[in-house]
Amino acid sequence: MQAWTLLSIFASTIAGLVLEPLPVGAWAMLAVTTAVATKTLTFAQAFSAFTNDVIWLIVVSFFFARGFEKTGLGERVATLFVKVFGKSTLGLAYGLSVAEALIAPAMPSTTARAGGIFMPIINSLSLNAGSKPNDPSRKKLGAFLVHSQLQGSVNSSAMFLTAAAQNLLCMKLASEMGVMVASPWVTWVKASIVPAAAGLLLTPLLMYKLFAPEIKDTPEAPKLAAERLEKMGPMSRDEKIMLATMGAAVCLWVAGDALGISAVTTAMMGLCLLLSTGVLHWRECLTYPAAWDTLFWFAVLVGMSGQLNSMGVINHFANQVGSQLVKANLGWPAVFGLLNVAYYVLHYMFASQTAHVGALYSAFLAMMITTGVPPVIAALSLGFMSNLFGSITHFGSGQAAVYYGAGYLTLSEVFSYGALMSVVNLALWGLLGGAWWAFLGFF
Template sequence: MKELYWRGGVPLLIALVTFLIPPPAGLTGQNWHLFGIFFAMIVGFITRPFPMGAVCIIGLCLISITKTLTPSEILVGFSSNAIWLIVMAFFFSRAFLKTGLGKRIAYTILAKIGNHSLTVGYAFALSDLVLCLTTPSSAARAGGILFPIILSVSHALDSRPGPTARKIGAYLIQLVYQTEGVTCALFLTAMAANPLMAEFAQQTAGVTITWTSWAVAAAVPGLIAFMVIPLVLYFVYPPSLKAVPYVKKEALGKLKELGPLTKNEYILLFTFVLALLLWSTAALTGINPTTTAIIAVTILLITQVLDWSDILHETGAWDTLIWMSSLVGLAGLLAKKGFIPWFSENVAQAMTGLDWTIVLGILILAYMYSQYFFASLTAHAAAMYSGFLAVAVGVGAPPLLAALSLAFTANICLGLTHYSAACGGLYFGAGYVPLKTWWSLGLLFSVIQLVVWIGIGSVWWKLLGFW
């Protein structure tokens, strides 16, 4: 109980302070109070007295009873297209788990290329890449689908925590975790906070980021990182087993157990391809990405691949709806009512004389390594993305370049620690990789990720006309 008091008391104290002291010059009392409660909510995400959704409900309650905003203003975020896109994607991803198509994809790829420890690693990473197109949860992809298969393969090859961990298990655990940040960054629908940042980019900098524009911008640096990371890991943290023909044989056996594709898997596969086609051609068809996601879920409901109980029990979707809608609505009002412009103007003035490239570089590095202080990519994005983007644009950085480079950084920092993502505790808890090794590898790959995404990526974004 004492722990709950301080976890809840710290954010509450932060909110209270803004009501007791006058607002800084240039801010109204309403702006100052709104910022105080919003910031307190972010701190609540870190201290976690309650789950994120509950923290947001409490924050909305405080905003309402203090008459900082009207109820209609408080609930404006619940109408966001981007939020409903990610909610529908959660429902879509549930179908992959329910039908077993996610496991079938992983075993199919393993059966094709799983005859060497390096290619087995690529097979797991490639499975994650396919699944991330419609699964906005690293916990569902890396945890729910891939983790049990990794353990099965490792145990079958007599690689367990302890003396035999380095046979192959430790390598596979690190490979999937280090490439998880890449798969999260590749698509707008690959991580729950990505649509949140797209909304922030629109509200803060007037930048519109679509599913297609995100995918095109991420394509070159993402695929390079996807190819480089497993190879580098193979040399700096090599498995002692090299040839592993058993894996291919095991995967074929699992596919035989699964039998031929079921009717529901065929329907899901068709719907999956249809959604990808509509998302990638949205500029030509004029079909909104959220509409595409709704169409996909509707097909799955009508064909009974999913039933209504599946929708009701997808708690991740409803939890995301609550906290993300709350954050999007309040962040938009902070920008609309003047707090974000005031903040960016003051910080930009403090950096007068510095070129925007230097400022953006500093912001990217600060964003990357501040992940050490966060136990959630989403909380990290909610706390820092809007403010950092506002500062970057305020000093003259091209808005689209700043918005995307910071958004990609918000994903690739995942590999730094074992607590950065929901699946991190599961992978670290397996006991294959010591903490010191985990953090050392995380630091190494953070540098590689920055070189690829920001270094090579900036050249690609120059060709695309972002700057």
């Protein structure tokens, strides 16, 4: 009875995170209070995830993103690539795409990258070329760049474990299911690098062919970028410290297992360096609501998910569905593909990638394991899908809301090109990714 009551509370929590009758943090408070007040969970069980190292890694990562925005380092990197690649419209798209891929592992918030760095640059370039938002007759350049960045950014997020908060949540949920990924940062990159790089290379070209911009050459863009860089001046002390800190953090994330330093310890050391040098101030951290809001509702969600798993609810459903799949005699490769596609398509029902992960990741992973899919690649593939479906709707992710809200895209364009790129991404990651994973020995 306790397990079914918790399942009801958990389902209501997920519904609230999707529909947002209250802010997500407030809804999480209501849910966890209900669980404790009904004695479904003890206070210690309800708040057990607040000591979770992955959740604190996510919180510290938000502060890193704040550092990138405050120092201007992210804008400098993106503007530099516009200067180098920006002589043509297609070159602009590739420059922005490469810049995002470089920034992503050290700025693990897709929304912050979109709203704080790339959309302002795209808007500036588009307005200079006469491409205005909410102007159907003159928006082709802006629309092309936004389409390219929106669809390409999902590959950047999928390339690195620390490129998006949902990636870290996926690995935590996988570990709670008993799937231990050795050297997770390195293993994630090894598995993702080939299909993600292919997606980053293909997306701007495909958008260029399908959504041809009216302006093919942009000789003014490098000049504008050079002027912007000149206005920014040489790298400031804070930018240099930010760059060195994130470079050191990425190196330790790669080599941390061999050195015995956990990912969260690396992040905490980096944050302490930023605080002690004055790049960030503690008051700025205290007044960064996104980080603390995420801490609370993530911890509630992870805590409930962990208790459902320990009570056997997730395994019960997975065994029921898995047994039917086994009876169908499809074989695990077919089940692997079928469940990944189903997990992807179900995102049309969600307005948050993290809510989707919290609701479905553990159940789908359990079903895969039950039907014989190798556990590590099952966990990783669902993690990759949790990024790739972020561009299928205008509400499916934070970055999608930012790019759509800029006014360069129509709703029909978002859905139609989102559906088209879904087919492309699923085929690319399924075929090229599958061959690469077999080569690496995951199968």
